[in-house]
Amino acid sequence: xxxxxxxxxxxxxxxxxxxxxxxxxxxxxxxxxxxxxxxxxxxxxxxxxxxxxxxxxxxxxxxxxxxxxxxxxxxxxxxxxxxxxxxxxxxxxxxxxxxxxxxxxxxxxxxxxxxxxxxxxxxxxxxxxxxxxxxxxxxxxxxxxxxxxxxxxxxxxxxxxxxxxxxxxxxxxxxxxxxxxxxxxxxxxxxxxxxxxxxxxxxxxxxxxxxxxxxxxxxxxxxxxxxxxxxxxxxxxxxxxxxxxxxxxxxxxxxxx
Amino acid sequence: xxxxxxxxxxxxxxxxxxxxxxxxxxxxxxxxxxxxxxxxxxxxxxxxxxxxxxxxxxxxxxxxxxxxxxxxxxxxxxxxxxxxxxxxxxxxxxxxxxxxxxxxxxxxxxxxxxxxxxxxxxxxxxxxxxxxxxxxxxxxxxxxxxxxxxxxxxxxxxxxxxxxxxxxxxxxxxxxxxxxxxxxxxxxxxxxxxxxxxxxxxxxxxxxxxxxxxxxxxxxxxxxxxxxxxxxxxxxxxxxxxxxxxxxxxxxxxxxxxxxxxxxx
Numbered sequence: 001x002x003x004x005x006x007x008x009x010x011x012x013x014x015x016x017x018x019x020x021x022x023x024x025x026x027x028x029x030x031x032x033x034x035x036x037x038x039x040x041x042x043x044x045x046x047x048x049x050x051x052x053x054x055x056x057x058x059x060x061x062x063x064x065x066x067x068x069x070x071x072x073x074x075x076x077x078x079x080x081x082x083x084x085x086x087x088x089x090x091x092x093x094x095x096x097x098x099x100x101x102x103x104x105x106x107x108x109x110x111x112x113x114x115x116x117x118x119x120x121x122x123x124x125x126x127x128x129x130x131x132x133x134x135x136x137x138x139x140x141x142x143x144x145x146x147x148x149x150x151x152x153x154x155x156x157x158x159x160x161x162x163x164x165x166x167x168x169x170x171x172x173x174x175x176x177x178x179x180x181x182x183x184x185x186x187x188x189x190x191x192x193x194x195x196x197x198x199x200x201x202x203x204x205x206x207x208x209x210x211x212x213x214x215x216x217x218x219x220x221x222x223x224x225x226x227x228x229x230x231x232x233x234x235x236x237x238x239x240x241x242x243x244x245x246x247x248x249x250x251x252x253x254x255x256x257x
Numbered sequence: 258x259x260x261x262x263x264x265x266x267x268x269x270x271x272x273x274x275x276x277x278x279x280x281x282x283x284x285x286x287x288x289x290x291x292x293x294x295x296x297x298x299x300x301x302x303x304x305x306x307x308x309x310x311x312x313x314x315x316x317x318x319x320x321x322x323x324x325x326x327x328x329x330x331x332x333x334x335x336x337x338x339x340x341x342x343x344x345x346x347x348x349x350x351x352x353x354x355x356x357x358x359x360x361x362x363x364x365x366x367x368x369x370x371x372x373x374x375x376x377x378x379x380x381x382x383x384x385x386x387x388x389x390x391x392x393x394x395x396x397x398x399x400x401x402x403x404x405x406x407x408x409x410x411x412x413x414x415x416x417x418x419x420x421x422x423x424x425x426x427x428x429x430x431x432x433x434x435x436x437x438x439x440x441x442x443x444x445x446x447x448x449x450x451x452x453x454x455x456x457x458x459x460x461x462x463x464x465x466x467x468x469x470x471x472x473x474x475x476x477x478x479x480x481x482x483x484x485x486x487x488x489x490x491x492x493x494x495x496x497x498x499x500x501x502x503x504x505x506x507x508x509x510x511x512x513x514x515x516x517x518x519x520x521x522x
Contacts, residue, residue: 160358161333164363165362174347254392
């Protein structure tokens with residue numbers, strides 16, 4: 001193995017899969033081999049059995065759909081608010097001076113700690129779930145977008161000025177298109193975090209969703225169901241990430257060409 | 258009447274941590290006649306790019322002023338087209354969209370715009386690459402597009418800041434011929450900054466040699482070599498004589514910049 005030397009595509013896939021195999025083999029060994037108490041950790045086979053029963057008998061797919069809707073609802077809401085503010089902060093320094101200190105502070109407010117407050121304000125309905133994701137994502141998106149926009153290549157801006165662009169034209173036709181791919185990448189990243197927030201929101205004061213199923217399974221010591229729920233979240237996260245990546249590639253071919 | 262008038266333009270930068278201000282440019286006076294091709298030759302760090310950026314309006318002079326057609330320059334504008342040393346094509350636009358950028362900003366109708374853009378695509382020899390993105394082009398092609406983009410706006414003066422500085426020697430030679438060919442056919446006032454002596458002579462009708470920092474004008478040399486110029490001119494005796502003279506001028510300044518003396522001296 002030489003440092004920084006690339007690995008062939010076939011070997012890359014094989015290596016990636018082999019870790020999963022090892023991981024599951026280890027899991028099977030400690031559970032099926034009786035090395036841990038079954039009450040605390042289900043084995044892979046009963047996890048699959050429990051998962052199948054959840055999907056077929058308990059209509060768990062409805063919970064999955066509800067969770068997906070919450071993630072995307074909260075995420076879209078946060079993006080729609082945060083991206084324009086982030087662009088404004090990055091482009092106009094007085095706006096940044098006005099908002100940046102507060103946003104930097106608000107970013108460290110833990111979204112999960114807001115749940116009790118949000119329940120008081122919005123009840124335990126859908127709005128509260130969306131707001132948890134919103135609070136968790138919006139400040140992060142604002143700050144990252146502001147930083148990206150603030151570091152727009154100055155030579156491109158100068159070139160546009162010498163071609164007759166006005167300040168408005170610079171923002172609309174240089175700053176925004178120049179940063180669009182990076183903003184899309186930022187959103188992809190934050191969507192991943194939104195998956196964490198939604199589960200936390202569903203663990204508290206909820207009667208549906210993947211998180212609800214997980215907390216419900218805990219009281220019945222159904223560790224197989226909990227693990228199945230966690231794996232479902234992981235798979236959906238992976239799929240949405242792939243889809244997002246493909247969408248970005250399709251949207252901004254110039255940045256990869 | 259002069260096309261461009263630089264009157265007592267100087268530039269100083271604020272000192273670092275309360276230190277004395279750093280002078281980048283001594284007061285410069287320069288009159289540029291219409292359709293002149295002027296090269297500004299100087300060692301690196303002499304402030305020649307700063308002077309060009311002041312003319313472009315991208316930087317403000319500490320003192321003095323710049324007049325284009327008797328109007329004072331306050332900010333950048335489409336009457337002063339600029340080509341930068343770094344590749345500044347908009348990466349999200351194709352070759353034609355890049356060339357059309359200035360015309361679009363001006364609000365020109367698409368039909369009229371397309372005709373102009375097509376003529377400039379031909380002028381810089383990029384037919385067949387109209388729909389390529391900048392990343393798909395070589396450095397020379399990118400700078401050709403940048404020249405077309407600046408010219409398509411029909412500026413009063415074209416400013417070039419070491420536009421071929423990042424290109425390899427062969428490409429650079431071809432680009433010089435291309436730009437000079439365009440200038441010979443469609444007269445334009447040009448201010449071209451370079452540190453390459455051969456380039457400065459080959460392109461120019463007048464070479465302004467600058468001193469080491471803080472930059473001032475050291476000499477002003479008219480280049481009366483006939484047009485159209487062919488690359489073989491670079492090996493002619495007249496060219497060599499000019500090159501010898503400017504090499505001497507520049508060498509002294511380069512040594513001052515490096516603060517060294519030849520060992521034998």
